[in-house]
Amino acid sequence: MQFDNGVTASTITGSEWIKSSASVGQGNCVELAKLPNGAVAVRNSRYPDGPALVYTREEMTAFLIGAKSDEFDHLMTS
Template sequence: MQIENGVLASEIPGAQWVKAQSSQGNGNCVELAKLDSGVAVRNSRFPDGGALLYTPDEVRHFLAAAKAGEFDHLID
C-alpha cells in the first residue's frame, strides 16, 4: 500500500502512535508513528485527521536542528 502525505492517520495500517513522555496529556501534542518508509506525524487533538510523512533523513535533520535550538525563536 502506497501511503501519501495527508492520508487520514486512522487509515495508516499498523501505525502505533507515540508522543513525548513529557506530554501533559492535554491534547496539545504531536504524535509519531514509525513506518517502513519513514515516520508519520499527526496532531493529537485530531487523531483521525491527516498525517504528514517524512523520510528517516528528514526526521534526522529536523531533530538535529531542534536540538541545536534552531527553532527556539518560534516559541519564545
C-alpha cells in the same frame, strides 16, 4: 506500503503512534509513527482521524538534529 502527505491518520495501521513523555495529556500533542518503509508519520493528537504528514527518515533526522541544536527555539518566543 507507501503513504502520501495528508493521508488520513486513521488509515495508518500496523504502526504505533507515540508522543513525548513531556506531554501533559491535555490533547495538545504531536504524535509520531514509524511506517513500514522507514518513513515517519506525524499527526495532531487532537485530531487522530485527521491528516498526517509523512517524512522520510532523512528529513526527520535533519529536523531532530536542528531541534536538538535549538535552531527552532525562536519560534516559541513572543
